[in-house]
Amino acid sequence: MKNTRPKLAVWKFASCDGCQLSLLDCEDELLAVAGAIEIAMFPEASSAMVEGPYDVSLVEGSITTPHDAERIHEVRAQSGTLITIGACATAGGIQALRNFADVEEFTRAVYASPEYIDTLGQSTPIADHVQVDFELRGCPIDKGQLLEVLSAFLNRRKPRIPSHSVCVECKRRGTVCVMVAQGSACLGPVTHAGCGALCPTYDRACFGCFGPTERANSASLTEWWRRELGVPEPDVGRAYHTFNTWAEPFRSAGDTKDTQR
Amino acid sequence: MSERRTIKVDYLARVEGEGALDVLIENGIVQDVKLKIFEPPRFFEAFLRGRSYSEAPDITARICGICPVAYQMSAVHAMEDACGVRVDGPLRALRRLLYCGEWIESHALHVYMLHAPDFLGRHSVVELAKDHPEVVERGLRLKKAGNAIVALLGGREIHPINVRVGGFYKIPPSDEFDALARQLEIALEDAHATLSWVTTFDFPDFEVDYEFVALRHPDEYPFNEGRIVSSHGVDIAAQDYHEHFEEVHVEHSTALHCRLKDRGFYHVGPLARYALNSDKLSPGAKQAATRAGLDHVCTNPFRSIVVRAVETIHACEEALRVLANLERPDRPYVDVPVRAATGYGATEAPRGLLHHTYRIGADGSIESARIIPPTSQNQATIEDDLRRFVAPRIALPDDQLQWQCEQAVRNYDPCISCSTHFLKLNVVRR
Numbered sequence: 001m002k003n004t005r006p007k008l009a010v011w012k013f014a015s016c017d018g019c020q021l022s023l024l025d026c027e028d029e030l031l032a033v034a035g036a037i038e039i040a041m042f043p044e045a046s047s048a049m050v051e052g053p054y055d056v057s058l059v060e061g062s063i064t065t066p067h068d069a070e071r072i073h074e075v076r077a078q079s080g081t082l083i084t085i086g087a088c089a090t091a092g093g094i095q096a097l098r099n100f101a102d103v104e105e106f107t108r109a110v111y112a113s114p115e116y117i118d119t120l121g122q123s124t125p126i127a128d129h130v131q132v133d134f135e136l137r138g139c140p141i142d143k144g145q146l147l148e149v150l151s152a153f154l155n156r157r158k159p160r161i162p163s164h165s166v167c168v169e170c171k172r173r174g175t176v177c178v179m180v181a182q183g184s185a186c187l188g189p190v191t192h193a194g195c196g197a198l199c200p201t202y203d204r205a206c207f208g209c210f211g212p213t214e215r216a217n218s219a220s221l222t223e224w225w226r227r228e229l230g231v232p233e234p235d236v237g238r239a240y241h242t243f244n245t246w247a248e249p250f251r252s253a254g255d256t257k258d259t260q261r
Numbered sequence: 262m263s264e265r266r267t268i269k270v271d272y273l274a275r276v277e278g279e280g281a282l283d284v285l286i287e288n289g290i291v292q293d294v295k296l297k298i299f300e301p302p303r304f305f306e307a308f309l310r311g312r313s314y315s316e317a318p319d320i321t322a323r324i325c326g327i328c329p330v331a332y333q334m335s336a337v338h339a340m341e342d343a344c345g346v347r348v349d350g351p352l353r354a355l356r357r358l359l360y361c362g363e364w365i366e367s368h369a370l371h372v373y374m375l376h377a378p379d380f381l382g383r384h385s386v387v388e389l390a391k392d393h394p395e396v397v398e399r400g401l402r403l404k405k406a407g408n409a410i411v412a413l414l415g416g417r418e419i420h421p422i423n424v425r426v427g428g429f430y431k432i433p434p435s436d437e438f439d440a441l442a443r444q445l446e447i448a449l450e451d452a453h454a455t456l457s458w459v460t461t462f463d464f465p466d467f468e469v470d471y472e473f474v475a476l477r478h479p480d481e482y483p484f485n486e487g488r489i490v491s492s493h494g495v496d497i498a499a500q501d502y503h504e505h506f507e508e509v510h511v512e513h514s515t516a517l518h519c520r521l522k523d524r525g526f527y528h529v530g531p532l533a534r535y536a537l538n539s540d541k542l543s544p545g546a547k548q549a550a551t552r553a554g555l556d557h558v559c560t561n562p563f564r565s566i567v568v569r570a571v572e573t574i575h576a577c578e579e580a581l582r583v584l585a586n587l588e589r590p591d592r593p594y595v596d597v598p599v600r601a602a603t604g605y606g607a608t609e610a611p612r613g614l615l616h617h618t619y620r621i622g623a624d625g626s627i628e629s630a631r632i633i634p635p636t637s638q639n640q641a642t643i644e645d646d647l648r649r650f651v652a653p654r655i656a657l658p659d660d661q662l663q664w665q666c667e668q669a670v671r672n673y674d675p676c677i678s679c680s681t682h683f684l685k686l687n688v689v690r691r
Contacts, residue, residue, distance in 0.1 A: 014301040017277045017676075018326020018419040024374060025418055027405040031397070034387040045374060046385030047274035047667070064301045094323050097308040106307035112508070117302055140326060140419040198416050202423045203593075204430040207319065209420070238312060243323065 006055035006154065009041035011075050013061025013068050014095055014123060018140040019086035020044055020060050026143050033147070036154060052078035056153055059132075062088040062123045064095060069120070069129060076130040081153060084126045085146065087139035091211050092246035094139075096123040099246055100255065123246070134159060139209040139243035142194050162193050165213045166206050169197035178205050185231045185239060190216035190249075211244035218253035264288055268651075268663050273670060275375040275385075277327050278677025284647060284666060289655055294647040296640060296670065300677045309630040314340045314599060314621045315426055321617070321632065322420045327370070327676055330363035330411060331610030333424040334485055335617040335632075340426045342500070343604025343621050346597045351590040352428040353485070354583050355414060359424070360484040360608070361580035362410025365448065366418070367611035368531075368569045368576070369407060371674045372455060373400030376566050379668040380462040396458065399451050403573070406448035410580060413437055428594030435589065442584045449577040453549060456570035460553045464563045465665065467650055471560060471642070472521065473533035476609050482541040482575055483534065483609050490537055491527065492558075499607035502616050508633070518641040519633060526641035529613030530673060531568040532559055543582070546575035562646060562672040569674075599625035610635050612674050636675045643673055 010020050024030065024045060033039075040050035057079035063069050076082060084090050092099070098106055099122045107114040126132055136149055145161055152159035162168075166188035170177065175197055179186040184205035188197070192210040199206045212218070218240065225231040231239075240254025268284040278300045285293040305324055312320060317336040322329035334356065341348060348356070373396075374386040383389045390397040408418040413433050415421025423429050474495065476487035489505075490496045497505055507522050520526050527533075535550075536558040542550065550571045559568055601623040607616045613635030620628045650669050654662060 012279060014303055016323050016326040016329075018323075018329070021277075021326050021370075021419060024370065025404075025408060027401040027408070030401065031387070031390055031394070034390070039385075039387060042385075043272055043274045044277060045275065046387065047378075048384035048388070049272075049274070064303070067299075068301065093303075094308070094320065095303040098304055101308070103304075106304045107302070109307040109310075110302065110304055119302055139323065140417075195417070199422050199430075202416050202431040204422060207422075209422075235313075238316065242316075242320070 005036065005038040007040040007050065007053075008037045009052065009054040009057045009075075009079065010039075010044070011041075011057060011059045012044070013059070013072070013089070013126075014064040015061030015086065015088045015093065017044065017060070019089075019138075020058070022085075022141050022143040022146055023058075026147060029147055033150065037150065054079050056081045056083065056150075059084045059089050059126050060086055062092045062095060062125060063129055064120055064123045065118055066120060067118070072126060072129045081133045082126075082130070083134045083136060083149060083153075084132050085136050086141050087137065087209065087211060087243040089126045090135040090137055090247075091244040092123040092125050094243045094245070096246035097241060098123060100241070125246070136161070137192050137210045138194050142196075145194055163214050164193050165189055165216070166191045166193055166195070166197050166200075166210070169193050169195075170200050173197055173201065175200045178203065179229075183229055185225050185229055185235065187221075187239060190218045190221050207239065207242060208250065209243055211247045212250050216249055218249040222253055266659070268659060268666060270663060270667055273667060275378070275671055276675050276677055277325070278675075280675065280677045282647075282666060282670060284651055286651070286655060291648050291651045291655075294644045294651070296643050296647075298677055306630045306632060309627050312627050314343070314619070314625040314627060317619065317627065317630075318424050318426065319420075319422075324632070324634070325676055326419050328363060328367055328610045328612065329420050330359055330415065330424075331608060331615050333421065334360060334608045335606040335615045337424060337426050337606070338485060338608060339604040339606030339617040339619050340621070341597060341604070342606060343602040343619060344597045344599055345602070346427065346595065348428060348595055351588045352595065354587070355429065355432070355590070357484050358410060358580055358583040359414045359421075361576040361583070362407045362414065364484075364576040364611050365407025365452075365573055365580070366404055366411060367407070368573045369400055369404035369455075371611075372459065372566055372569050372573070373397065373404070375674065376671055377459070377462075379664070379671060380566070399454060403448050403451040403455065406444050406451075407576075409441060409444055413441055425594055427597040428590070428592075430593060432589060432593045438584055438587060442581060445577055445581050445584070449545075449574065449581065452570065452574040452577050456549055456553055456567070456574060459566050459570050462566070464561060465650075467563060468560045469562065469646060469649060471528040471532070472524070473536045474521075474527045474529050474614060474638075475533040475537045476607060476614065477537050478541070480541070482538050482543070482579070485608050489607060489614065491521070492536055493524075495521070499605045499616065502605065502607065502633075503618070506633075508637075519638040520641065526645065527638065528642045529635050529638045530565065531572055532562065532565050533613060534609060535559060535568045535571065542571070543575045543578035545578050546571050549574050562669065565672050565674075599623070612636060612676055613638065634676070636673070636677060639673050639675065643670055643675065646672070
């Protein structure tokens with residue numbers, strides 16, 4: 001039986017490690033997952049590194065260096081199914097804020113010896129470089145959704161990951177709308193579901209961790225914020241430009257002239 | 262004829278982030294030790310400029326998925342310092358509770374999943390579970406209890422959403438705190454069992470006379486505040502950090518290392534906190550430390566796993582104490598009126614001192630940011646440990662020496678993703 005288990009690999013590019021940690025945060029399910037799947041390559045959790053090819057690869061992080069732009073092709077070549085996990089891998093992450101700036105100036109601002117820094121001008125999602133079979137969103141991903149994607153893979157079915165907006169999740173939970181009731185500038189109407197509408201249940205406006213939902217009408221939302229809530233222009237730009245800043249339509253919606261230096 | 266041996270680890274496992282290790286031995290002498298970091302730079306301090314002061318906790322959390330609470334806590338304290346606001350009473354207590362959650366979760370992760378396999382000759386916790394399922398289940402249960410605190414008070418385990426400058430967005434309902442207390446009673450038992458377990462491990466004979474640096478507070482084991490003190494006489498406020506510490510470009514390694522001015526490298530993390538604060542541990546943790554055979558100071562970095570277990574007991578007891586005395590604050594946060602100023606925040610991340618400095622304008626926009634994570638402070642110390650450790654063990658076969666060297670790096674629970682201060686070194690990858 002043992003040798004017939006599918007082989008899993010977990011890869012890291014530019015990221016905070018939080019999305020791969022989600023797998024270790026599945027305290028109740030981790031050992032069951034390890035029983036059903038051979039965790040063949042997961043350097044953060046194991047010093048045993050089994051060689052490829054792998055049936056499924058989870059890829060965390062964005063592409064930000066020339067070396068990583070090559071390495072992702074090696075990962076793709078060794079992977080049957082390639083699933084990206086989290087905002088960095090699916091949208092370029094918060095480090096994609098450099099895409100609107102001068103990366104050389106950024107380097108000088110942070111590092112004493114900029115000549116040692118080998119970095120690309122842009123932080124880009126994995127799908128800009130190789131074919132991706134499934135993108136799981138979130139900053140961080142939801143561990144329940146991660147388990148759903150893995151079991152869907154094991155059972156050769158399509159993952160049940162809803163693509164509606166956070167607003168639908170609020171309605172389902174019966175959470176009072178923070179934009180209507182409190183006048184908060186909420187990104188819920190244009191943000192992909194997945195968190196369970198967490199922020200509004202904590203009396204806070206959604207700030208877009210899961211990135212744009214399908215057919216997000218950010219132009220309409222922005223207009224509402226400006227006209228009805230009087231949100232200043234720089235705040236509009238900053239709201240769209242966080243963890244999913246490089247994903248359209250957040251990218252253009254937030255690219256107001258005041259927001260980036 | 263000269264004999265040259267290189268111990269190379271191209272990809273360090275069971276650390277958070279991407280690193281490698283090179284040890285060069287020539288004619289029986291350790292010539293060079295390099296802890297290489299190839300974590301790509303992410304430029305947090307650059308893109309924080311122009312953001313609002315209120316965004317710092319959410320943005321800096323993304324530096325590290327393992328200890329986001331630490332980043333959020335250092336950020337909010339620095340912003341409140343800039344604005345001249347002090348958050349006290351029940352809100353301060355709830356911040357301690359949140360930090361306890363992160364310590365329990367992060368220490369349990371390191372003790373069971375990253376470090377213990379080294380002592381038991383296993384590659385991973387999954388391998389460990391094959392022979393000792395009940396031990397691993399206990400570790401997972403303990404980790405889950407820490408995560409339960411963060412999930413309740415922070416909204417979720419990784420990158421919590423409920424922390425804001427001035428306090429929280431919402432205080433969760435009281436009955437949910439009651440359920441948490443019941444879970445923590447079990448966690449406390451698990452933490453004691455964890456300590457008993459790790460004291461049975463074999464520890465290499467290795468002591469180093471470190472300069473320990475940690476926060477110290479008059480009344481409590483440090484989480485969120487205190488003076489920055491050292492075992493060699495430093496005693497300063499967080500505001501004076503940059504006068505005493507510096508980041509320098511060291512010739513031999515091309516990496517930025519933190520050092521005490523005119524003195525050199527130092528050690529932050531559980532061993533340092535314990536050495537400087539063991540008198541402030543909770544009663545149960547204090548007794549447990551004595552039973553575990555710890556003196557007031559522990560200078561063997563391999564025994565940091567024991568100190569982590571003691572700190573986990575402390576964090577469970579402290580969390581229970583906070584919960585037992587919990588008063589609901591009148592409001593979930595205090596107002597923080599912005600002003601043009603520079604603010605400093607230093608808190609104790611699970612891996613050690615985490616220092617933030619921000620200059621903000623009158624409109625609250627960030628003009629400059631500096632973040633000094635624990636692992637960049639420990640990097641030079643880790644390399645020095647390896648130099649000292651390898652020298653008397655040169656006779657060991659390569660594979661054994663390599664295993665022990667990796668273990669010596671993992672003593673520090675290095676979090677390489679907190680990489681804002683690491684430079685890329687000359688890296689060879691296969």
